[in-house]
Amino acid sequence: MVGAAAAGLTSTVTLPRPSLATEWPDDDPLIAALDQKILEGMERYSIPGAAVGVIWRGQSYMRGYGVTDVSNPQPVNTDTLFKIASIGKTLTGTAAMRLVDQRRLVLDQRVDSYVPDFVAPAGAQSVTVRQLLNHTAGWLGEDFHDTGSDDGALARYVHDIRNLPQLTPVGTVWDYNNAAVCCAGRVIEIVTGLTYETAVEQLVVQPLGMSRSGFAATPAGLDNLALPHSVGSDGKAVVNPAAFSVPRNLDPAGGQWVTSVKDLLTFAQFHLGDGRAADGQRVMSLAALRGMWSTLGPGGTAGVELIGVGVS
Template identity: 25%
Template sequence: MSKSYRRRGTATATALAAVALMSSATTPVADALEPRSPVPAHRPDGTSHTLTRALDAVHAAGMPGVMASAGNGEWTWNRASGVADLRSGRRMRPDYPHRVASVTKTFTATAALRLAAQKKIDLDAPVRRYLPTVVPGERGQKITVRMLLNHTSGIAEYGYLDVPPGPDADEQRRARLEALRFSRLQPEDSARIGLAKPPTTQPGKRQEYSDTNYILIGMIIKKVTGQDAERYIAEHVIRRAGLKHTFFLGDRAHIPRAHAKAYTGRDAQHITGEYSVFRMRWDSTAGALLSTPSDLAIFFRALLGGRLLPPAQLAEMKQVVPPPGEPPPGTTMRGYGLGLIKHEIPGCGQFWGHNGAFAGTQADVLVSDDGRRHFTYVLTLSGYQQADSNGNEIPTPIGEALKNLQDQAVRQALCPAR
């Protein structure tokens, strides 16, 4: 499934802990954002070279391809390193769209909150008002739209790739991936499976991340607009932000433009699968979006800068629920709002973003509260993380290189004055 804030956020949280411990739409429409004046690609003091060296080190450590974007409102840096295709050696480019998994949720939440601003969705209304036959009865009355958006509904994950732990778990997961690659499953199928499972908690009691919540949000968007949710997000969020490389594939499995492969494995020398061709309709508004680091930066900066939502709805988005249990030592994560993850970097301030992962991709976004400073990256390999018998992350060359890249991004872009 798409990588989550808590359940599948371990690798990102661990990498950001190191930072904390340092002390289908391409055509603009009428309401698109006005383009900002150009900013220099790098500063003369070597910032660009420092970040580029750190990015190249991630590739050298075994990552096939990596893209990243950083900036502080005065300058921006967009770069790619490595290869897009291990077989042909085709070079990686920073404008290659790649699946960004659960980062999709922020786009979906933004669409829902735009509809809330238009009084078409009531965040505190019961889900049964919009989906009476999908979430009927007492359950549909107790669960609100807000609970779906902040993952406090108690609705379970649909979990197509969840397998029992054991020596053959990886083999089982690969078999399920192959079975899912060209599946004709629709979002409604995913919703039905998640709802059929026992609740993970009572509605509103605590945060329990589940992709099913955002499939249901997509279904609500469709119900109130009469338009497929992916199309609505493309027209009213993606195009409005002026993004050029961000889109849904819908029912298609093949990406219709130049792109990178999506690998699984320990590193570029130990590849176990390639999943760039994959029909993701079943994950839809929970995790099927394709984008680039620079597009993600533009979107999140526009969102946090108040150019996509009215102030009241942006404030609602930032009302976070803490994760269940104590956060891992050193993590910067502080809670989940309505499609936004809150971070606090000691000595630097408050940041927002989202992360995501699926077979062959890992993505992360971190943007300052005012939308000026950002760091985003997208990887083209998953599975490099390793853990011991207690679930603690074991350092790997790729992981250490990625931590260094994040460290440099914090120093150069996010917290340069610290």
């Protein structure tokens, strides 16, 4: 981990940063128009700070805007740490596919073949690892209860999944599912013999050189961190520290993940590439990489969602 941020993140990455990004090209009219839109949006919605990365025409551009904290304003830059919420699900999926590549995990194997004490909601015991990852498990996904901060937190959370209502038959309907992705994280723990956090660091973060990425339960000890804010009654942004806290058992779904725009561009470049990291090392086969971009096939969508509605 780079600099003082090591005190607060569980990641211990020491790989050199890939040289992927270039300076924001102020003389390009399209980039300049995007720049203006970002500034207008920040003003309209009282957003104190943002970091933006763009991959365009084979080049990566990034820039920081505003400040990390309105009560102690420091400029946002391309190394500023942000909570990434559900972007963390893509790191969970990438870790799972690395295990598939290593022939340690089979997507169409039942979950209970990996997690012997797993009990699914009624009618869903046949659920597979693939169905966890592609949001077709069918049970209620909006379950955010806290099962502790120790290494057994995820196991306890997955134990409790049996109590969730089954909304649709397994494998038939797409419905965004945080609980199912957390269950996939537990599968990763059992297959690797590591905690979810350590496993994903070893499988994804370290090989890709994402040296400003990891997990943080609190802002304490973190250097160059963008704090969460809310909009006050006067329409201005105010720091909202409570919004930082998410239970550890939700880490596979996003939970305590933090990273920088620079690292996210590194991750995006990997997914747009051929399975090699920026240093040229093979991380994943092209077949496994493309498998993460495959469609679900026939089926419907539960409710009204902004994603997963059949738009390709």
